[in-house]
Amino acid sequence: MPEIVTLTVNPAIDIATSVERITDTHKMRCAPARIDPGGGGINVARVVQRLGGDCLALYLAGGPVAQRLARLLAAEGLPFTALQIEGETRENFSVTESSTHREFRFVMPGPSVSKSEWQRCLDCLDALQPAPRYLVLSGSLPPGVPEDFYARIIDMAKARGTRVVLDTSGPPLRAALPHGPYLIKPSFNELRQLTGQALELDAHCIEAALEIVRRGHAQVVALTLGAGGALLVTQEEVVRSGAVATSILSTIGAGDSFVGAMVWALNRNAGMLEAFRYGMAAAAAALSHAGTELGSAAEIAQCYREVSLSQAVVAHG
Numbered sequence: 001m002p003e004i005v006t007l008t009v010n011p012a013i014d015i016a017t018s019v020e021r022i023t024d025t026h027k028m029r030c031a032p033a034r035i036d037p038g039g040g041g042i043n044v045a046r047v048v049q050r051l052g053g054d055c056l057a058l059y060l061a062g063g064p065v066a067q068r069l070a071r072l073l074a075a076e077g078l079p080f081t082a083l084q085i086e087g088e089t090r091e092n093f094s095v096t097e098s099s100t101h102r103e104f105r106f107v108m109p110g111p112s113v114s115k116s117e118w119q120r121c122l123d124c125l126d127a128l129q130p131a132p133r134y135l136v137l138s139g140s141l142p143p144g145v146p147e148d149f150y151a152r153i154i155d156m157a158k159a160r161g162t163r164v165v166l167d168t169s170g171p172p173l174r175a176a177l178p179h180g181p182y183l184i185k186p187s188f189n190e191l192r193q194l195t196g197q198a199l200e201l202d203a204h205c206i207e208a209a210l211e212i213v214r215r216g217h218a219q220v221v222a223l224t225l226g227a228g229g230a231l232l233v234t235q236e237e238v239v240r241s242g243a244v245a246t247s248i249l250s251t252i253g254a255g256d257s258f259v260g261a262m263v264w265a266l267n268r269n270a271g272m273l274e275a276f277r278y279g280m281a282a283a284a285a286a287l288s289h290a291g292t293e294l295g296s297a298a299e300i301a302q303c304y305r306e307v308s309l310s311q312a313v314v315a316h317g
């Protein structure tokens with residue numbers, strides 16, 4: 001069993017295309033579609049694999065899209081376990097307006113998942129032998145899955161000595177935090193929603209992340225700030241990284257790439273700062289690709305050399 005397992009409760013197939021200009025009413029003739037496997041945990045697993053790591057992608061899926069998803073993953077040689085559900089897996093859609101380079105992302109809610117289906121997922125996680133070193137819980141919860149689903153998984157995983165990396169938002173994030181995931185990767189908006197604060201200044205972001213660490217709700221907060229780079233906050237350090245300069249074709253998959261590379265590095269026993277650098281590098285590498293296409297190992301290595309870290313100033317008192 002791989003040491004890294006990712007869970008995607010709400011996977012997707014991502015369809016990306018472009019059109020000169022987005023308008024209403026009239027037909028928009030699009031460029032040929034690019035099709036990628038999608039959903040947070042699946043993207044994370046793909047990045048780990050590209051970096052040469054061993055990773056299992058566990059996900060729930062149903063209907064014809066599920067079959068296509070399995071074919072796409074098999075073509076990439078990614079180890080996966082698909083738990084079948086009754087509902088039909090979603091397709092997400094993104095369109096780049098080529099005249100303005102704006103990207104429009106349409107995200108579907110996903111199918112309803114029944115109690116016996118999500119219960120089976122819990123059983124499957126608990127039966128992984130040996131227990132993974134890292135379990136990545138990434139993405140939204142589809143209708144029917146209780147808000148405390150990730151919270152329950154964290155309790156089970158911690159009891160087995162697994163470190164949980166959590167990348168989600170809204171109520172599932174709020175419910176999971178007191179259960180103590182090892183690492184969380186909120187984006188700026190996700191942290192704002194979580195705290196209910198405007199977080200206008202860098203110092204406010206740092207204080208909010210430190211509060212999470214001080215309460216023991218997570219040992220590591222990797223707060224990604226889009227074009228503003230990212231902050232790494234632990235008991236020991238508060239470090240900032242600017243975004244790596246790169247041409248941006250699509251921001252899809254940047255956050256997932258960040259998580260994938262960081263977990264890959266941590267599992268190789270890299271130091272926290274080195275892992276953070278890898279996260280920044282993989283995010284930058286993903287930006288230079290259209291749709292959900294992710295960066296290659298060579299591109300990530302190239303970006304790694306361009307990441308610069310600095311100690312962030314922490315206001316005391």
Ligand SMILES: Nc1ncnc2c1ncn2[C@@H]1O[C@H](COP(=O)(O)OP(=O)(O)OP(=O)(O)O)[C@@H](O)[C@H]1O
Binds near residue numbers: 224227242244248258
């Ligand atoms: N517009 C951008 N310019 C430069 N770097 C970016 C940009 N958008 C994203 N990045 C890089 O990707 C990382 C992750 O992006 P972001 O903070 O948007 O998280 P996300 O998880 O993709 O967002 P969300 O989950 O809210 O959609 C950033 O820390 C940054 O390094």
Ligand SMILES: [Mg+2]
Binds near residue numbers: 256
């Ligand atoms: Mg994200």
